[in-house]
């Protein structure tokens with residue numbers, strides 16, 4: 495049933511429903527700020543954006559990204575991974591072909607991770623990263639948005655396409671986990687973006703990021 499409403503009460507009720515708020519122009523910008531992170535002498539430098547976190551969560555993510563940036567392409571991490579996981583691998587269907595890797599005869603599928611990390615280590619610019627927020631009281635710390643977000647193409651030079659895209663669980667960002675734990679989560683999701691799925695290789699790599707003995 496429609497209620498009759500006069501002009502004055504309409505204006506009052508709509509003012510209540512949509513209070514006029516003056517938003518500073520900086521908050522109105524469509525895209526979140528692009529931040530730079532630097533992983534030091536043996537690390538990587540790249541840009542990232544966060545979407546939907548509060549300032550203390552952002553500070554935590556920034557700290558973790560500093561650790562990620564100094565460890566993700568570190569030689570010790572790669573050596574540890576292959577020592578621990580051997581020739582194990584798990585790759586999402588289609589990724590190998592999408593990167594044109596079937597047209598080469600040197601790297602096997604188990605060596606794809608080594609190939610990707612070596613290319614990423616010297617990539618200028620390193621791909622950008624988008625990190626989105628979600629909140630769920632389950633056992634997930636992060637989720638990857640796409641298993642094909644980054645393609646490291648079979649090439650003599652460096653041909654890397656796409657951006658890292660992942661989600662981090664705000665439920666756990668509220669807990670007292672350290673930067674190495676979050677760097678491990680980010681590395682895990684980054685590997686998903688690079689076409690890898692769960693298995694011994696991914697587990698060894700994320701563990702190595704967590705407790706790298708020779709990293710900064």
Ligand SMILES: [Zn+2]
Pocket residue numbers: 682686692
């Ligand atoms: Zn996973």
